[in-house]
Amino acid sequence: MKRFAIFLGCTIPARQPNYELSARKTLEKLDVELVDLDNFTCCCPAPIQSINLESSQAIAAYNICLAEEAGLDIVALCNGCFESLAMANAALKKDKKLKAEINKVLAKVGKEFQGTIEVKHFLQVLIEDIGLKKIQEKVTKPLSSLKVAPFYGCHSLRPSKLLQLDDPERPQIFENLIESLGAEPLEYRNKLKCCGGLLKGISDDTALELAREKLANTNKAGADCISTLCPFCFVALDIGQIQVKGKFQEIYDMPILHYSELLALALGVAPEELALRSHKIKADKVLEKIA
Amino acid sequence: MLHHNVKKAEAISFSEEVTCRHGGETLTACYQCGTCASSCPVARLDSRFNPREILKLALLGEKDEVLSGDAIWLCTSCFNCQERCPQNVEIAELIFALRNIAIEAGNSPNIYADFGGALIADGRIVAISKFVEKKREEFGLPPLKPVGVEDLNKILEATGFTKPEQKEASK
Numbered sequence: 001m002k003r004f005a006i007f008l009g010c011t012i013p014a015r016q017p018n019y020e021l022s023a024r025k026t027l028e029k030l031d032v033e034l035v036d037l038d039n040f041t042c043c044c045p046a047p048i049q050s051i052n053l054e055s056s057q058a059i060a061a062y063n064i065c066l067a068e069e070a071g072l073d074i075v076a077l078c079n080g081c082f083e084s085l086a087m088a089n090a091a092l093k094k095d096k097k098l099k100a101e102i103n104k105v106l107a108k109v110g111k112e113f114q115g116t117i118e119v120k121h122f123l124q125v126l127i128e129d130i131g132l133k134k135i136q137e138k139v140t141k142p143l144s145s146l147k148v149a150p151f152y153g154c155h156s157l158r159p160s161k162l163l164q165l166d167d168p169e170r171p172q173i174f175e176n177l178i179e180s181l182g183a184e185p186l187e188y189r190n191k192l193k194c195c196g197g198l199l200k201g202i203s204d205d206t207a208l209e210l211a212r213e214k215l216a217n218t219n220k221a222g223a224d225c226i227s228t229l230c231p232f233c234f235v236a237l238d239i240g241q242i243q244v245k246g247k248f249q250e251i252y253d254m255p256i257l258h259y260s261e262l263l264a265l266a267l268g269v270a271p272e273e274l275a276l277r278s279h280k281i282k283a284d285k286v287l288e289k290i291a
Numbered sequence: 292m293l294h295h296n297v298k299k300a301e302a303i304s305f306s307e308e309v310t311c312r313h314g315g316e317t318l319t320a321c322y323q324c325g326t327c328a329s330s331c332p333v334a335r336l337d338s339r340f341n342p343r344e345i346l347k348l349a350l351l352g353e354k355d356e357v358l359s360g361d362a363i364w365l366c367t368s369c370f371n372c373q374e375r376c377p378q379n380v381e382i383a384e385l386i387f388a389l390r391n392i393a394i395e396a397g398n399s400p401n402i403y404a405d406f407g408g409a410l411i412a413d414g415r416i417v418a419i420s421k422f423v424e425k426k427r428e429e430f431g432l433p434p435l436k437p438v439g440v441e442d443l444n445k446i447l448e449a450t451g452f453t454k455p456e457q458k459e460a461s462k
Contacts, residue, residue, distance in 0.1 A: 008435075010415040010416050010417040010419075011417050013419055013423070013427075013435055014415075014417040014418065014419045014420075014423060015417070015423075017426065017427070017430045017432060020432060021430055021431070021432060024432070036433055036436050037436065038436045038437055038439075039436070039437060039438065039439030039442065040436065040438065040439070041414040041415070041438050041439050041440070041442075041443045042410055042414060042415045042416050042443075044410075045416075046368040046387075047402075047403065047406045047416060048406060048407075048410060048416065049368075049387045050387055050390040050391070050394070050399075050403065051390070051391065051394050051399075051403055051406070051407055051452065051453070051454075051455055052391055052394075052447075052450060052451070052452045052453070053312075053313040053314045053384070053387050053388065053391055054313050054450045054451075055446065055447050055450040055451075055452040057313070058446050058449075058450050059443060059446055059447075062439070062442060062443070062446060066439075105446055105449045105450055106446070108445050108446070108449050109442040109445050109446060111442075154367070154368070154369040154370060154371075155368075155370075158369065158370035158371065158373070158374050159370045159373055159374060159381075159383070160374060168374050169374075190332075192371075193332040193369070193371070194332045194333075194367045194369040194371075196367065197367075198367045198368055199333070199365065199367055201400070201402040202364050202365065202400050202402060203337065203364075203365055206333055206336050206337045206365070209336050210332060210333075210336070210367075275430055
């Protein structure tokens, strides 16, 4: 049985039990064991990189060290955590000078970055460690006829040089994973553009406009729901719909489901076990369609 | 050729100051083709933001304009531009470097003071309430593990982390 250290980050435990619960349940069903390690901190994503890049890199490396000591690869659920940790991991493995600099800092807390583990996105574990074939075999409730708009977000894919998850311009793995559940992945305009999440509190109007165009474009493409991989994208598109309704009087009523939630439903987990009530836009339409 | 170990800030131009920073190394490779601006999801919605313009101002040494304006804060860090830059300029990271310099000079939107303060206090940038922590059991989630706040603060100190200042009038 494959074992991973699960990296929850800040936003998921603070606001999205639905993501954590569905990710834990699905990985367990797919024979992956998750270990919760002591002392993981914030991954230091863009908002902290904006304050001090070096501090951010050193703290990301600190978290990697904790997993190295436990001899475990990391699985991150949040795009932000994945990006911060995977970027630091790749950069430090490649650049000896940077590694020496960061290790000088880490020595103050008795750690040393070795470069012995992998940092993987939840999606990547599904593809690389479990595989589409096994997922297909384990599906007991195929999501037939469900039209799903995949929304990758930014930091699952870019910067691709360091993350290396998939082609940053024409990615395919999310679509393949949606197909493996018996559902239909949809193409839509601006699929790979940002959700606007990181502009909240800085330029709320632009942030909302970015979310709004995803809602308009997926709606036009005939989506039954949008599927996300990141808590920030989820919030931007879920709570974003309430703000779009208030500001533009546009009602999309578009359920947003993390891929892990779709996967859980297809693997036969009962909807009432999934904390779906924490969604602002209710998933009932999706549940009816797949019933 | 630039010297990466130049220390005397007063003797060097702003573009050199940027290229000496973490994330700023690739600035001078920019030849202003505009691929970044045409790939940017924000530039088409908000005329205050244009990544090519930010790089141009930095290259021309317009330090005050770059550091005190709104523009550098409007990047979503989506990395589209960096992905497509034909010169491999690390544009999103350059913007982090410019923000680092601006914050050291005391310029930043107030939200960064919140992020910095939360990180120092809790080791997380989003607080987890007691209520939410209690709820975990109800959902069948395991209790949260302790956060390495003490180690984190030692690392912040060793890397010269400055907590951004909260200003009275929000930008």
